[in-house]
Amino acid sequence: MASENVKTFTDSNFDEETKQGVVLVDFWAEWCGPCRRIAPIVEQLATEYAGRATIGKMNVDENPNVPTSRFHVRGIPTLVVLKNGQLVDTIVGLVPREDIVSALERHL
């Protein structure tokens, strides 16, 4: 994707990349219309929060384990916020940008 601040999470790098600090993960897929709406917001936030939080995307098609087995995602877009590897917030569905910002701010 466009911004280099946007991490790409995978089943194999997930633990390593999320174990420290505040992390926002956007679970998405190519075929999900509403995900395309969230994507530019997540990309903007990745730039705005660079250095303060790790923000990235995880494709549920390509990563069968973390999204569905660990986080029990049953619908996308779903965003999760982790702090030092622990799940602290879950946002389901299409939400305004401010909802994502306040979920991040709560844990920074």
Add this chain to the structure above:
Amino acid sequence: MSGSHADREVVIIGSGPAGLTAALYAARANLKPLLIEGLEAGGQLMLTTMVENWPGFRDGIMGPDLMGEMRAQAERFGTEVVQGNVTSVDLRHRPFTISLDDGRKVTTAALIVATGASARWLDIGSDRKLSGRGVSTCATCDGYFFRGKPIAVVGGGDSAMEEAVYLTKFASKVTVVHRRDTLRASKIMQDKAFANPKIDFIWDSEVIDVSDLEKGEVTGIVLRHLKTGEIRHLAVDGVFIAIGHTPNTALFRGQIDLDPNGYIVTRGGTRTNIPGVFAAGDVQDHVYRQAVTAAGSGCMAAIDAERYLEGLPAADAASVQPSATA
């Protein structure tokens, strides 16, 4: 003819077929429309797969692709599209004022409301709480998560049948739960659903609860038979709700006349009770609700708005009184 005190001649709220067609026509009439997309940008077609009843595409077209084309076409003729959500409107003073969630305010001489309708929930509490945990209103978004699992589809209309058929690609079994003993869906969609060996029907039944809130995931639904009162439990991993839509009119309540179900009342084309405010698409249509009828009424709204603007005193569109409008 431009309102000297207004930022814009026409603002359009909504980016489904109605809003984008209104934008296309308004742009081609050189009104330089501003279109505010809203949260569910692209509207309901963004949640569909193949659209087979949009004229001109004999093999169908994917809903999101169709909306991408419509948007590009509206922009090609000068529509300015802004992302963002409208938080309030002031239609009591002229020019009208539209406030956006990023704090921006826009004033306009004419307004076209094309905010559409959003999926209805069951109104039983547990369905919303388990949203994203097995309850969904979007089969194309969430069907993927139910590969090899039994699921239920609630509803008896075209969208319910479309979702049921689509979901058989993933689910081991799809049970359609409907309140009546016949479907409301069109004949062609009924035939598709009845012919599908993976689809079962439970008639005359309503969903009174979704389990299991404590586990935080869907394990089944509780059904009540509407004729016998019998209660039964159906074990499913997912529930897809397709029981219709609610018009997105909360923003306009108290200003634009709404019918008892919340739809905007239009008369003489797309006019609302407020001169200069027009409505198009599902926000004012609970009868046809098709992409093509929405687009048609979007075109009408743009033409109605253009005529309205032509009738305003040239010097000062902003201060015109309702009684002075054509």
